[in-house]
Amino acid sequence: MSNPVRPTTQAVDISATRASAAPRRTVHRILSSRKAVISGAIILGLIVIAIAAPLIAPYDPLAPDPSNALSGPTAAHWLGTDDIGRDTLSRLIYGIRTSLIASFEAVIIAVVLGVGLGLLIGYASGLADRIGMRVADAFQALPPILLALVLASVIGTGLVNAMVGVGIIFAVSFFRITRGEVLVQRELLYVKAARVGGFRLRAILFREILPNIAPTLVVQGAIALGMALLVEAMLGFLGVGQETTQVSWGTMLNAAQQYQLLQPVMTIAPGLAITAVVLLFNLLGDGINESIGNDRNRSGRAKAWFVRSGAPSTSRPPAVVETTAASDPATLAVSNLSVVTGGEGGTELVSAVSFEVRRGETVALVGESGCGKSMTAKALMGLLPPGVAVSEGSVRVGGVELVGADSRTLRDVRGNRIGMIFQDSISSLSPVHTIGRQLSDAVRAHKRVSRKEARRSAAELLTLVGVPNAEARLSDYPHQFSGGMAQRVGIAAALAGDPDVLIADEPTTALDVTIQARVLDLLMELRDRLGLAVVLITHDLGVVADSADRVAVMYAGQVVEYGEVGSVFARPQHPYTQALLDASPGVGSRVEEMATIPGSVPPPWEWSSGCRFADRCAFASRACSTAVPLVNGVRCVRADELQLRGLRREGASSDSTT
């Protein structure tokens, strides 16, 4: 028997629910869930049948007819009769009454009692709270059916009494939900209270809590209805709460036990009825849970990578490009790369991006969030999310075409020819595996070496990236590392397969300012020492000025300006480049004048066919409404006429990285 009533399993994440507290919207969303509406409608239908049972049932459910005992399904008795000739179908229909009354009784008691105690004890806190939680733990250490049996004997026989007991047991989980929410709200209010002053804390507290937990209570309540029905059936089966005037599916099964062989319908029908109604309650709970946005099962990033293999990562066969001189393995050549979502004719996320990096060089991709920098990086690795694909263009590493390559080739390229470093160093490591294990696996992904050798390589890698005490730290877990150290581990892992090209996706953004420079210095040192070609994605222009050779400024999926860092920064030709420079605190060196760029990057489906920056551009004219090609490294029709302001001196950038 499952018990979703207890927290943890299907328990709804309360914090996730909070966002959807607006009651009308919640109701609307629940009504738009087919699962919730259909199961809810059937339950309503059952309620109608239960009320109208005397009109619907063909026979009196209690009237014996010994001459017709243990009959199978006949025209007169569709589901046959029981051992004393009572009509099974009629008993089943009357049984709905008992089941629904029992379930709703138990759940209403559970909610009222649980929420009430949760509010009281959560508010009282201190000793009362500690005792309350221990008692809750104790109640959950005893199986619900055991408590129900004992409580039934305490409260007195009869189903109504027995279900009071079940209600008390189920109250525990509602108590936990409510108490948890009270604690959350207390925390929030204590912070606020300082400002609110003598405002009535208690009133606010209780007013805030109920709307917040309402969706959770509804979901848990629906599931608890099913649970209560299962417990009711067990009690009936065991003969507790039996009353001769009431027909219950559990007691029907009890009676069926002796006549299983003679009349199996007696066993099958009530069991199916119980299963069906519990299923309905569960579906109702599921439907509501999904519609209020708590369903975590709808995602598909995993699908593409773990099931199919060998599927090409492009929607089109690779374009044949004549081989250039780019046979040095440490050369990454990206030309005309476009990425779309939604298949052929879908929305473009990256449009015709081209750049090239050679051994020992760094090319920076800069731009605001949402400009397609990271999407470009993922496309290079063949790690685009499902539903997103390269629609055009070419990515070559040392002459090997990656667009359209099979998964086998891509796997060989990843880590081995191209390494990648991610923004969030800690979350890029598995929390439950040691650093040594993760580094060894990265080593063993490309080299056939023993575990011991792999571990030795791992220690060498850690030393290479400047993690002190490398050997000992191999047995540590990611949470034992600081952000900066974890990023060094990330770099070590990216280097485990001796790649020629390194893609660093905002490698220092998540780090402390003091650590950023050191990690960046390490990257540059490694680039020079190992002869890597580095693609550096960042929005910190100071970093670019310090470390990159060339820069590609991206806006709304396009490269709008591409060239040597020195000349681009000194004499920007695209208004967006200038705007970025003006908005960068360190680089512009005129902090008092620091500007922000008005507006924001439009989402991909709003990208115009003309200049995509025109809406935010101070220099926009009518000419900007037609498509703009990249000419001499700049994508602006007015590039020649504009006199844009660059950096006064290049050295000015240094304060942002020290």
Place this chain on the structure above:
Amino acid sequence: MPLVKLARDRLLASIPTLIAVSLIVFFLARATSIDPVVQILGQTASSADRAQLAQQLGLNDSLIAQYWRWLTDAVRGDLGESFFTHLSVSTTIMERLSVTLSIVAVATLLAVVVGVGLGIVGATRPGSFVDNVLSTGIISGLALPSFWLAMLLALFFGVQLGWFPAVGFVPIGEDFVGWLRTVTLPAVALAVPAGAVFARQMRSSLIETLDKDYVVTLLARGVNPRRILFSYAVKNALVPLLSVVSIQVAIMIGASFVVETVFGIQGLGTYLIDAIVKGDYPALEGAALAVGLVVIIVNFVVDIAYGVANPKVRPQ
């Protein structure tokens, strides 16, 4: 060492829970409406006889005194003797509990293995035909009353096909093959709903895990996707499953009481139900306390397993 400290902390934390369990068990048992004295002597007994018996059974002392006596004896392993059979409650419980626990243990093993397996299958192809079929099966499994499933299994595999005995139980110590044959059907009946819970939990937590940054990072390092799935993602996804397992064990013990009656197995269930009906306080209190203790032990083991699986919760 951190694990030893974790074990000590958890052990200390479970003492108040155990005391709370003993209080609930004792006072609920005493609150039941059935008078053991009437049960033993019958309705017609004289009031003098009744008073004498109540005195004999120690029922005239204050409840607090009776609780204290019971608790202190229980700590020493003595749960008293049954009002009716005069057999030692501790001895009987050990016998009965071993039956119930062997069924629940097999059921847990089955449910975890099959549930986790199906969860992995569903999570790696979300939205596919296979996943939809599995999800439908899982949500139906959640709704199945285990005792009804037990009746169907007994009828079909026990009576019709004769593959397994439809009634009775052979202790594991007596005859292993006989035990396996008798334990299978009740264990399957318990395992189906619990396995559905595990499959559902595993599926959703694995899907969530496969969406994590480190999975993409591992792919970017060229690690084999099968390896990422089985040695990284599954291990991470199993961590939240642990607490679900401990909850399900408690539920399965309760469900086993009912399933045992279907198969006519003399487990803890029949002992408990009998004790409730007759007002056999020592038997009822002892059996309920034993169940509470087992669940608390299971929770403790799960907490330690959680500490092993998730390095973050280990005390530093």
